[in-house]
Amino acid sequence: MKTLKPSFEAIEPSFGSSFRYAKYVQNANNMAHLWHYHPEIEMVYVNGGAGKRQIGSHISYYTEGDLILIGSNLPHCGFTDTNTGNKNETVIQMKPNFLGPDFLGLQEIKGIQELFDKAKGGIAFGMATKIAVGKRIEMMDDQPPFTRLLTLLSVLKELEHTNDYKILNAAGFSMEMQIQDNDRINMVFNYVKDHFQDQISLEAVAEMASMTVPSFCRYFKKITKKTFTRFVNEYRVVHASKLLAEKPISIANISFESGFNNFSHFNKLFKEFTGKSASQYRHELKSVIK
Numbered sequence: 001m002k003t004l005k006p007s008f009e010a011i012e013p014s015f016g017s018s019f020r021y022a023k024y025v026q027n028a029n030n031m032a033h034l035w036h037y038h039p040e041i042e043m044v045y046v047n048g049g050a051g052k053r054q055i056g057s058h059i060s061y062y063t064e065g066d067l068i069l070i071g072s073n074l075p076h077c078g079f080t081d082t083n084t085g086n087k088n089e090t091v092i093q094m095k096p097n098f099l100g101p102d103f104l105g106l107q108e109i110k111g112i113q114e115l116f117d118k119a120k121g122g123i124a125f126g127m128a129t130k131i132a133v134g135k136r137i138e139m140m141d142d143q144p145p146f147t148r149l150l151t152l153l154s155v156l157k158e159l160e161h162t163n164d165y166k167i168l169n170a171a172g173f174s175m176e177m178q179i180q181d182n183d184r185i186n187m188v189f190n191y192v193k194d195h196f197q198d199q200i201s202l203e204a205v206a207e208m209a210s211m212t213v214p215s216f217c218r219y220f221k222k223i224t225k226k227t228f229t230r231f232v233n234e235y236r237v238v239h240a241s242k243l244l245a246e247k248p249i250s251i252a253n254i255s256f257e258s259g260f261n262n263f264s265h266f267n268k269l270f271k272e273f274t275g276k277s278a279s280q281y282r283h284e285l286k287s288v289i290k
Contacts (some may be wrong), residue, residue, distance in 0.1 A: 005041045005245070005283075009178070011040050011093050013037055013098075016096070016121065016145040017041045017145045017148065017149070018099060018149070019040075019094035019095075019098050019149075019152065019174050020040070020091075020093040020094070020096045021090075021091075021092050021140055021141070021148065022090070022091045022092075022094070023089075023090050023091075023138070023141045024089045024090075024091070024146070025088055025090065028151060029075075035054070035074070035075060035076075035077040035186060035187065035189050035190045036075065036077065036192055037071070037073050037074065037075040037076070037097060038072075038093070039071065039072050039073055040094055040096075041069065041070065041072055041091040041093070041094055041095075041096060041116055041119055042069070042070040042076075042091065042092070042093045043067075043068070043069050043070075043091070043092040043093075043137075043155075044067070044068045044070070044089065044090070044091050045065075045066070045089070045090045045133075045134055045138070046062075046066040046067075046088075046089050046135045047065055047088050047089075047090075047132070047134060047138065048064065048065045049064075050062060050063040050064070050242075050245060050246075051066070051078075051242070052238055052239065052241075052242045053066065053068070053076070053190075054076060054193070055068065055070055055075075055076040055122035055168050055169070056074050056075065056082050056121065056122055056168065056169040056224070057076060057169060057223075057224035057231060057261070058120050058122060058168035059132060059166070059235050060124075060243040060251050061230075061238050061240060061242050061245070062124075063245075063285065064072050065130055065134070066124070066130075066136065067124070067125040067129060067130045067133070068122065068124055068125070069115070069119040069121065069122070069125075069159065070119060070122050070123075070238065071116065071117075071118075071119035071120035071121065071122065072096050072116075072120070074119075074120060074121075074169075075185075075186050075189060076122070081106055081265055084205060088138065089095065090137050090140075090141075092137070092140075092152065095243075096116055104116075109153075111157070111160040111161075112153075112156045112157065112265060114158055114160065115156060115159055115160045117271065118167060121167045121168060121169035122167070122168035122181055123159075123166070123167060123168070124165065124166050124168055125159065125162065125165045125166060126164035126166075127164075128162075128164050129158070129159065129162045129165065131163075131165045132158060133155045133158055133159070134205075136151055136154070136155055137151075137152065137155060137256075139165050140152065142254060143261065158284055169187060169225075170196050185220075185223050187209070188205060188208070188209060188220070188228075189210065191205060191208065192232055192235055193235070194246055195257045196232060196235045196239065196258075196259045197236075197239075197257065197258065198259065199259075199261070200232055200259075201227060202216075202217075205228070216228070233261075233269055233273070234273060235289075236258045236260060236269075237258070237260045237270055237273045238262075239257075239258045239259075240254050240255065240257075240258040240260075240266070240270060240278065241274065241281065243257060243258065244278060244281055244282040244285065245282070245285045246278065251278045251279060255267075255278075257284040
């Protein structure tokens with residue numbers, strides 16, 4: 001079986017700056033759909049629309065834009081594509097100590113270090129916070145380096161104080177791994193991302209990871225806090241959620257396009273994961289997604 005290497009993204013700061021700032025117009029971020037990781041903390045602001053995201057072992061579908069803070073070496077992919085309807089995606093990437101080893105220890109700043117610690121599980125911020133900081137994040141595009149730095153610090157301070165957020169990997173996602181473990185789990189995630197519409201053999205995935213099936217099952221649950229079968233089913237349900245919002249096709253066809261061979265099984269799992277039937281989910285999103 002062909003193995004898929006995880007993608008390590010090497011990041012250089014923007015010219016004259018201690019961090020990287022990039023603004024992508026009309027889905028031009030070619031890293032958005034590659035499963036990748038990097039030591040830099042990443043902030044992603046999507047100014048509207050909907051899309052699918054995966055951060056660590058968390059998979060979800062967002063609507064009305066997104067504001068995410070992703071911790072160091074936490075693998076991720078998703079955010080925008082040709083169907084999201086957003087105009088811009090802004091990405092800010094900074095090393096954990098991008099202002100020097102002692103700066104985050106200052107009394108005025110130490111709360112930002114606590115924010116970075118929470119980001120190890122991935123943080124999704126709510127609508128009120130998106131509205132409060134979104135325009136400032138986009139305004140940084142036209143600011144000189146020093147002003148841009150001050151704006152970033154003000155945004156981080158606001159994110160530090162808000163209660164309008166959710167930890168995406170709340171049950172834990174262990175990234176304190178050896179390099180070979182990091183490569184192995186990323187390889188498995190990459191494989192699921194590319195093959196979730198097909199029948200996935202647990203035996204084949206275990207072989208790809210050079211493990212027996214029982215060992216692989218224990219390993220995967222230890223890392224992600226969920227079984228491999230649940231992870232694959234979550235990926236398929238989230239993809240189905242995306243199709244329900246974006247494609248005017250039958251729910252039966254959506255279930256098959258999402259990798260489910262049994263329609264009744266799809267209906268059961270969809271309601272289990274979302275708390276709603278597929279038809280109810282589509283009806284409620286009609287007024288949000290176009």
